[in-house]
Amino acid sequence: MNTPRSAAETIFFSDLHLSPVRPGKLRLFQRLLQGPARQAESLYLLGDLFEQFWAGNDDRTPPNGEILAAMKDCADAGPKCHILRGNRDLMLDAGFTAQTGWQLRPDKCVIQVCGEKVLIMHGDLLCTRDTGYQAFRSFMENRCIRRLYLALPYFVRILLSHGLRPLMRRSAAGKSPEIIDVEPGAVGREMDLAGVTRLIHGHTHRPGTFPVELASGTGSRVVLGDWYGDGQILVCNQAQWRLMTIEEYLREHAAI
Numbered sequence: 556m557n558t559p560r561s562a563a564e565t566i567f568f569s570d571l572h573l574s575p576v577r578p579g580k581l582r583l584f585q586r587l588l589q590g591p592a593r594q595a596e597s598l599y600l601l602g603d604l605f606e607q608f609w610a611g612n613d614d615r616t617p618p619n620g621e622i623l624a625a626m627k628d629c630a631d632a633g634p635k636c637h638i639l640r641g642n643r644d645l646m647l648d649a650g651f652t653a654q655t656g657w658q659l660r661p662d663k664c665v666i667q668v669c670g671e672k673v674l675i676m677h678g679d680l681l682c683t684r685d686t687g688y689q690a691f692r693s694f695m696e697n698r699c700i701r702r703l704y705l706a707l708p709y710f711v712r713i714l715l716s717h718g719l720r721p722l723m724r725r726s727a728a729g730k731s732p733e734i735i736d737v738e739p740g741a742v743g744r745e746m747d748l749a750g751v752t753r754l755i756h757g758h759t760h761r762p763g764t765f766p767v768e769l770a771s772g773t774g775s776r777v778v779l780g781d782w783y784g785d786g787q788i789l790v791c792n793q794a795q796w797r798l799m800t801i802e803e804y805l806r807e808h809a810a811i
Contacts, residue, residue, distance in 0.1 A: 564595045565668050567789040568801075569677065569757025570641070570781035574606035575617050580782050583801050584622070587788075588629035591808035595634050599666075600657070601757045601779065602641020602677035608716035609643060611705050612650035616713065623655055630656030639664065641677045641758065642688075642723075645695050646705065646716075665749050669793050674749040678758030678778070681737035681745065687726065688735075735759070737776075742767055746774055753777065755789065762787055762798060 573581050592598055607616050630636040636657040640647050652659050664675050683689065694700060704712065727735055736759055746754050746767060752774035754767065762780030766773050777798070780787030786801040 563669060563792050565597045565599070565791045566592060566595050567599045567601060567675070567755055567779060567791070568782075568787070569601035569779040570603045570760065570783075571600075571786075572603055572606040572643075572782060573618065573622055576606075577783075580786060581618055581621065583782075583786060583805070585625045586805055587801060588625045590805065593629060593632040593634060597635040598629070598637065599660075599675060599755075600636075600638045601675060601755070602639050602679075603643045603757065603781075604638070604641070605643055606720070607643070608719045609646050610709075610712040610716040611646055612648070612654065613709055614713070614716075616717075626655040626657055639675065639677050642679045642692070645692070646701070663745065663749070665751060668791050671753065672749075672751050674746055674751045674754045676745070676754070676756045678737065678756035681741045681756065682735060682758070683738045683741045684734050685730065736761065739767070742776060743769055747771070755779070757781070764798070 571580065571584060573584060575581075604622065605616075605619065610616070626636070636655075637660050638644075638647070638651070638655075638657045639660050640662060647659055649659065651657070660675075662676065662680060666673055666675060679688070679692065695704075704715075707715075737756075742754065746752070747770045752769065752771070753776075754774070755777045757779040759778060760781045760783075762778050765776045765778065767776050768774075777789060777796070779789055780798070782801070787798055788801055788804055790797045790799060790804060
């Protein structure tokens with residue numbers, strides 16, 4: 556039997572890209588939500604839950620059914636569960652919350668973490684030098700486009716959403732690393748506007764903690780690693796903030 560931990564623990568993760576071709580990562584995700592994550596105060600998933608683009612609330616591309624069921628069971632168990640949209644999840648809406656119990660939060664969201672005000676984002680909005688992607692995102696965010704897309708027959712939406720992944724991969728392959736990374740000025744502006752000295756995001760697949768020059772001094776930017784490789788989470792409590800692999804976290808709490 557797991558020993559209850561402090562309710563002050565908050566867990567962040569992003570860019571899981573769950574897919575049938577990586578069943579091991581799906582099992583780790585299920586073990587996390589079935590085990591020690593249930594003892595945390597809050598969970599924050601910062602986008603890109605699925606490998607394929609989300610086609611709408613009726614999307615049952617495998618293994619989506621297993622993923623949604625695990626999320627619902629975890630939310631029902633007690634922790635406060637939150638999700639932000641990633642570039643693969645732009646069509647998420649309140650219907651997803653109804654299915655899973657995970658609250659859909661704004662794309663730019665200021666929260667309290669262990670008494671500190673923190674800005675959380677997926678991270679794609681910070682890549683302002685990637686003008687092609689930003690134009691695509693703005694197009695998909697148009698209310699009329701969203702309404703038109705979601706009104707399409709299911710099989711058409713699936714064809715379109717699954718076709719976006721190879722197109723985006725080819726597009727990214729032709730861009731320099733600087734183009735697809737965050738723009739430092741955009742990072743500082745968002746943090747100054749939010750009145751924070753710490754930002755947490757994913758998207759760039761370049762994990763670590765980086766200094767940020769702010770109007771008020773120096774802040775920090777924590778970047779979550781993707782789950783293509785080791786799979787990272789950020790675990791926060793009053794004592795420490797730790798970037799660690801999902802295996803390390805589960806092993807620490809005897810969940811594997």
